[in-house]
Amino acid sequence: MATSKTSKTTSISMSVFEHAMRQFDEAASRLNVDPGLLEFIKQPRRAMIVTLPIQRDDGEWAVYEGYRVQHSFTRGPAKGGVRFHPQVTLDEVMALSAWMTWKSAVVGIPFGGGKGGIACDPTSMSRRELECLTRRYTAEIMDIIGPEKDVPAPDVNTNPQVMAWMMDTYSMHARQTTTAIVTGKPLEIGGSRGRVEATGRGVMLTAREAAKHLGLDLNGATVAVQGFGNVGSVSAKLLAEQGCKVIAVSDVFGAIKNPAGLDVPALIDYAHDNGRVSGFPGAEEIPRDDVLFVECDILVPAALESVIDGDNAHRVRAKIIAEGANGPITPDGDAVLNERGIFIVPDILCNAGGVTVSYFEWVQDRIGYFWEEEEVNRRLETILVRAFGDVLEMSRLHDVNMRIAAFMLAIQRVLEVTTMRGVYS
Numbered sequence: 001m002a003t004s005k006t007s008k009t010t011s012i013s014m015s016v017f018e019h020a021m022r023q024f025d026e027a028a029s030r031l032n033v034d035p036g037l038l039e040f041i042k043q044p045r046r047a048m049i050v051t052l053p054i055q056r057d058d059g060e061w062a063v064y065e066g067y068r069v070q071h072s073f074t075r076g077p078a079k080g081g082v083r084f085h086p087q088v089t090l091d092e093v094m095a096l097s098a099w100m101t102w103k104s105a106v107v108g109i110p111f112g113g114g115k116g117g118i119a120c121d122p123t124s125m126s127r128r129e130l131e132c133l134t135r136r137y138t139a140e141i142m143d144i145i146g147p148e149k150d151v152p153a154p155d156v157n158t159n160p161q162v163m164a165w166m167m168d169t170y171s172m173h174a175r176q177t178t179t180a181i182v183t184g185k186p187l188e189i190g191g192s193r194g195r196v197e198a199t200g201r202g203v204m205l206t207a208r209e210a211a212k213h214l215g216l217d218l219n220g221a222t223v224a225v226q227g228f229g230n231v232g233s234v235s236a237k238l239l240a241e242q243g244c245k246v247i248a249v250s251d252v253f254g255a256i257k258n259p260a261g262l263d264v265p266a267l268i269d270y271a272h273d274n275g276r277v278s279g280f281p282g283a284e285e286i287p288r289d290d291v292l293f294v295e296c297d298i299l300v301p302a303a304l305e306s307v308i309d310g311d312n313a314h315r316v317r318a319k320i321i322a323e324g325a326n327g328p329i330t331p332d333g334d335a336v337l338n339e340r341g342i343f344i345v346p347d348i349l350c351n352a353g354g355v356t357v358s359y360f361e362w363v364q365d366r367i368g369y370f371w372e373e374e375e376v377n378r379r380l381e382t383i384l385v386r387a388f389g390d391v392l393e394m395s396r397l398h399d400v401n402m403r404i405a406a407f408m409l410a411i412q413r414v415l416e417v418t419t420m421r422g423v424y425s
Contacts, residue, residue: 014330016305020095022331024102027407030398033415040423041101041414044094046070050140052118054132064120064133068141070150071097071113074417077148078114079104079355081155081184082137082162084130088117092305099326100355102410103348107387109359114150116141122157134162138169145170147180147366153358154184156229156304160196164189180365183358192361194376195354199324200234201377202353202384206345207235207298207322208242209388214343216319219243222296224318226250227303228277231324231351233268235300240264244298249277250291252303256283257294293317301328308333316342323347338401346403348410349384349391356383 014022021042028038052064067090070078080100093115101113118137122130144150154163163182167189170181179190187193194201211218223244225232228251236246245261253276256262262283270280278285286294292301292308295317301307302324308316310332321337322345323329329337329344337344357380364370371379395405 014332015091016089016095016327017091017098019306019327019330020098023403023407024098024411026331027404028411030400030404030408031411031415033411037415037418037423038411041072041074041411041418042098044069044071044097045073046144047090047094048141048144049090050137052133052136052140054129054136056129057126064118066116066118066137066140067093068116068144068150068152069093069097069114070144071115072101072414073112073149074414074421075105075112076110077112077146078150079111079153079358080113080115081153081354082116082118082158082166083156084118084120084122084133084158084162085156086119086121088119093117095305096326099348101414102407103352103355104359105410105413106348106391106406107352107356107383108413109356109383111151111355111359114152115155116152117155130162131165134165135169138166139173142170142173145181147178147362151180151358151362152182153354160184160186160191163191180362183361185361190361190365192357192364192376193371193373194380195357195361196230197234197238198357198376198380199231199351199354200236201238201380202356203231203235203300203302203322203324203350204238204242205353205381205384206350206388207239207300207320209385210320210322210343210345211298213392214319216297220245221298222247223298223300224248224291224294224296225300225302225324226291226307226328227301227325228267228271229302231354232300232302233264233271235302235322235324236264237268239298239300247296248286248291248294250288250303251277253288254278255286255288255291256280257286257291258283298322300324303328306330308337310336313337314340316340318342320345323350326351334401334403344402345388346391346406349387349402349406352387353380353384356380 096115299318305327313336
């Protein structure tokens with residue numbers, strides 16, 4: 001029997017979950033709150049590990065490991081994506097679920113935090129194999145998910161089709177069509193208009209607000225984007241529409257640069273057709289990771305966690321960092337960047353457009369009435385502009401950076417509800 005099941009250890013340095021907890025502790029230390037209550041809202045409420053056997057197309061059996069972590073239910077059902085990636089670990093999923101709690105609280109939507117993942121390489125799997133794996137995973141976790149319990153969504157290497165399989169599997173077991181079980185679905189089965197672009201649109205909106213705050217004119221402002229998947233490509237496209245000049249982008253295979261500016265719509269088409277940005281006409285090839293260190297006004301890290309750390313943060317040459325990914329900067333990297341005066345729009349604010357429109361989708365599914373895309377985008381802008389203002393006000397009030405301010409605001413909001421509800425014991 002072939003096996004793909006792994007029990008990976010975290011890195012020798014700080015794990016992703018330790019990274020998330022350090023951010024929490026730094027913000028919490030500035031609040032006058034009972035330490036016991038802080039510990040209660042800090043730790044995940046539930047974590048599930050599942051074993052997922054599927055038969056590959058060649059007849060061999062493979063066994064994968066999947067996870068679902070529910071960090072908080074205090075403000076509403078858990079909410080968060082499901083990622084398929086070879087390096088998925090329980091530690092990572094725990095951290096991501098915690099960030100989802102704070103993300104939902106920062107933008108003021110009635111969700112807690114959840115996250116899921118399967119340690120697999122989807123690029124080596126057929127469509128049938130991916131469907132089998134998705135359905136088995138959904139069946140294994142379905143006792144703890146549901147429209148009022150925990151609502152999954154797309155994440156790294158998952159998409160509307162994966163959500164459709166999850167929704168169908170849940171519905172078959174529930175014996176009724178339950179569209180509100182997941183968000184990020186195709187429009188035909190209860191998806192929301194504007195959902196695919198929502199995270200990238202949120203990056204653009206919060207980067208725009210940061211530029212306003214700093215007095216930076218977006219017309220002609222230079223942008224570098226690390227990661228050219230959904231979030232990175234949409235961020236690049238929308239920032240270009242605001243008048244920005246996108247001068248460098250990267251994907252998992254490589255990076256390109258053109259100081260005169262890249263034609264983003266043409267690059268999106270090229271990447272779709274060729275599976276990579278390398279080779280785009282008129283662009284210079286550069287080492288993949290060097291996109292993080294290109295001199296620019298706005299840097300959008302939109303790939304995976306911990307790409308900027310204490311060892312390389314001194315090489316970053318951006319005025320604004322808009323965190324399209326979750327946790328792209330380690331706490332040690334943060335310290336270096338803050339000392340250098342680089343303005344960071346933290347992930348729990350910057351990429352909250354996805355969960356905000358997921359909330360819209362969940363609402364629309366439950367009432368059975370769907371909004372036009374203009375309405376979705378208008379509501380999203382209202383919420384994110386208000387959230388940016390709330391975080392900026394907290395930053396000024398307590399003389400802290402935007403990340404600490406965002407965590408302080410989120411922790412306060414979760415604590416307020418915790419105190420109102422009381423702690424069942």
